[in-house]
């Protein structure tokens with residue numbers, strides 16, 4: 001069963017069209033990787049799914065129902081979580097306050113309990129709870145952004161280039177963390193990235209986005225198709 005299904009979506013910024021008929025689906029519990037170089041529309045695709053930009057054509061369905069007309073907060077309430085590129089941490093709020101802000105979607109009483117539950121999955125965070133978000137390292141901010149997203153209790157997580165600006169050893173930790181979170185919470189995940197090794201380490205399936213269209217696709221279980229996709233991606237890069 002598909003949790004998310006996009007068909008022929010188009011959209012962009014004013015007269016600038018970026019998404020040029022993107023179609024893709026995400027299965028229950030699936031980890032979908034979206035590979036694309038700079039400017040191919042990866043962030044725009046994420047923003048269209050969460051409702052930060054409006055579609056000009058196509059359909060967007062969540063568990064079979066159209067969500068194209070819903071505002072972002074309603075999509076979050078349905079279970080769509082978003083970790084944006086650049087992380088968007090509130091720099092002057094403490095780590096705890098960043099988490100409480102997201103968890104407040106469950107009401108003020110519940111928020112503290114949800115934050116405690118989420119922290120159990122992130123051993124790096126408890127010692128940082130009172131530190132302003134802006135003083136964390138890039139890697140710590142990325143972990144915080146992921147934890148903050150989980151505070152809304154999503155069943156689908158959209159991750160936009162989490163490895164950007166992060167050192168290799170932390171990227172390896174991120175692979176381990178994402179695998180564990182996926183397993184523990186039975187998450188569906190869409191990861192958009194330029195880092196092919198990171199995508200391959202995590203994804204059940206990879207689609208390639210070029211100029212606002214999905215142009216190729218391969219399953220991790222199909223070694224020949226994946227090798228062809230990698231070769232074409234490396235050639236293009």
Ligand SMILES: Nc1ncnc2c1ncn2[C@@H]1O[C@H](COP(=O)(O)OP(=O)(O)OP(=O)(O)O)[C@@H](O)[C@H]1O
Nearest residue numbers: 013016018036037038039040041042043044045085
């Ligand atoms: N707010 C905006 N207004 C106008 N054009 C924009 C805006 N944001 C992005 N664009 C343009 O849309 C196109 C796709 O951008 P997008 O950020 O979706 O690409 P991307 O694949 O995420 O790239 P990157 O890997 O560099 O983040 C680019 O040409 C970009 O310049």
